Amino acid sequence: MARVTTGITSSHIPALGAAMQTGKDRDDYWGPVFAGYDAIREWIKKPGNMPDVIVLVYNDHASAFDMNIIPTFAIGCGESFKPADEGWGPRPVPDVQGHPDLAWHIAQSLILDDFDMCIFNQMDVDHGCTVPLSMMFGDVKEWPCKVIPLPVNVVTYPPPSGARCFALGDSIKAAVESFPEDLNVHVWGTGGMSHQLQGPRAGLINKEFDLDFIERLINDPEDLAKMPHIDYLREAGSEGIELVMWLIMRGALGDKVKELYNFYHIPASNTALGALILQPEETAGEALNPQRVLSGHSLEAAE
Amino acid sequence: MPRTRLYSLDELDDIPGTKVFNARRSREAYHLHKFCMSLMKAENREAFKADERTYLDQFKMTEDQKQAVLDRDLAKLIELGGNMYFLVKIASTDGWSAQKAVSSMSGMSADEYAQMMLEGGRSPEGLRSKKEAK
Ligand SMILES: [Fe+2]
Numbered sequence: 001m002a003r004v005t006t007g008i009t010s011s012h013i014p015a016l017g018a019a020m021q022t023g024k025d026r027d028d029y030w031g032p033v034f035a036g037y038d039a040i041r042e043w044i045k046k047p048g049n050m051p052d053v054i055v056l057v058y059n060d061h062a063s064a065f066d067m068n069i070i071p072t073f074a075i076g077c078g079e080s081f082k083p084a085d086e087g088w089g090p091r092p093v094p095d096v097q098g099h100p101d102l103a104w105h106i107a108q109s110l111i112l113d114d115f116d117m118c119i120f121n122q123m124d125v126d127h128g129c130t131v132p133l134s135m136m137f138g139d140v141k142e143w144p145c146k147v148i149p150l151p152v153n154v155v156t157y158p159p160p161s162g163a164r165c166f167a168l169g170d171s172i173k174a175a176v177e178s179f180p181e182d183l184n185v186h187v188w189g190t191g192g193m194s195h196q197l198q199g200p201r202a203g204l205i206n207k208e209f210d211l212d213f214i215e216r217l218i219n220d221p222e223d224l225a226k227m228p229h230i231d232y233l234r235e236a237g238s239e240g241i242e243l244v245m246w247l248i249m250r251g252a253l254g255d256k257v258k259e260l261y262n263f264y265h266i267p268a269s270n271t272a273l274g275a276l277i278l279q280p281e282e283t284a285g286e287a288l289n290p291q292r293v294l295s296g297h298s299l300e301a302a303e
Numbered sequence: 304m305p306r307t308r309l310y311s312l313d314e315l316d317d318i319p320g321t322k323v324f325n326a327r328r329s330r331e332a333y334h335l336h337k338f339c340m341s342l343m344k345a346e347n348r349e350a351f352k353a354d355e356r357t358y359l360d361q362f363k364m365t366e367d368q369k370q371a372v373l374d375r376d377l378a379k380l381i382e383l384g385g386n387m388y389f390l391v392k393i394a395s396t397d398g399w400s401a402q403k404a405v406s407s408m409s410g411m412s413a414d415e416y417a418q419m420m421l422e423g424g425r426s427p428e429g430l431r432s433k434k435e436a437k
Contacts, residue, residue, distance in 0.1 A: 015401060062388040066340045067333055085343050087395030155388055157325045161309060194424075197387040197401070199378065201320035202409040203416060205424025228309035230317075234431040238321050239387075267420040269402045297423035 002183035007249040007278040010132040012190040015269040017131045032295040036263040051186040053146045058128035058190045059154045071118030076149035077103040084124035099146040109175035166225035169251020189249030191242025195271035204237040221250045258284035266297040324386040331384030334363040339389040378408040
């Protein structure tokens with residue numbers, strides 16, 4: 001039987017990919033960010049930790065889903081997906097290899113659970129999908145596992161509610177657990193944390209909100225899922241709404257989780273960055289050492 | 304059937320300095336965004352750079368939108384319905400970093416903005432609601 005063993009969250013901003021590409025990932029600015037991810041890169045290579053398949057929850061940033069089609073929840077059932085050209089040429093990373101059998105199984109299972117999924121086979125994946133892979137696996141010739149892209153609309157209002165995202169995660173868990181093959185499946189929730197990319201309020205960062213969000217995501221996600229979009233906008237900035245996608249990851253892990261790793265950093269370009277490794281409590285492994293890392297401006301106490 | 308909704312769409316207009324990308328804005332910027340999406344192909348980026356005005360005239364954008372593109376006035380383009388994820392294709396075509404593009408709307412210089420981010424970013428204090436902002 002396939003199992004969701006792990007939930008991971010990560011930023012997916014293009015600047016991280018650009019830093020790797022231009023060899024700036026160890027400079028004064030980006031060094032602390034990549035140092036925070038080194039622990040995850042080491043962890044994921046250890047026996048038992050490497051996933052067979054990742055259900056990668058992200059949002060398309062007007063790359064594949066322009067104004068012609070805006071699916072709320074979509075799932076990639078194709079064999080492979082190419083990196084999108086977002087205006088500066090495609091990211092020079094390997095094609096993403098899908099897992100059509102598991103993807104179709106999840107798709108039909110979700111639809112039976114009342115989620116009206118949009119199914120796609122051919123689609124280019126943008127930085128939302130490929131940057132987290134680069135952050136976890138580094139500069140590689142082939143990605144070390146299969147990936148099922150699961151894009152969520154958080155660009156055109158209204159996006160799906162937190163509660164709906166949380167419930168979707170729970171249905172993904174049930175779908176995975178009814179797949180007969182023995183597979184180690186991760187669910188990744190990407191994007192965030194607080195950031196605003198527009199207007200005179202651009203550059204908004206809310207450390208208190210972010211750290212509280214992480215805490216509630218781990219310990220009281222059902223209550224957190226009730227938070228309306230307007231609160232994300234007020235507290236975490238217009239693009240901070242990406243955080244609803246983290247609730248899909250959390251919903252896929254069941255009631256109680258163990259926090260294996262918790263990294264928070266300010267700033268990464270225009271954003272605050274959070275990266276977590278969580279596992280269902282019953283089957284959780286050892287926490288990383290150190291378990292919690294705050295870096296950059298986040299070292300200073302929240303006001 | 305009774306319905307419970309977490310918020311009304313009108314509430315989305317209550318945040319200072321923030322245009323939430325709703326259906327009306329999506330409609331208003333449809334052709335502007337078609338232009339932005341066209342910049343995802345290398346040959347189109349070349350054609351645009353070679354003669355911006357002629358390239359823009361292929362799209363059913365408003366004159367204000369065309370002028371704001373020529374001026375690289377991203378703040379204006381947001382006012383005219385644009386959304387940053389589309390507009391950033393113009394910035395990328397120009398070789399701007401995302402931070403430079405975003406800072407151009409913030410009323411600060413790129414250096415001032417970068418410094419603000421290093422110091423922990425912009426605080427949400429006073430910026431959560433138009434009622435709380437002066
Ligand atoms: Fe994003």
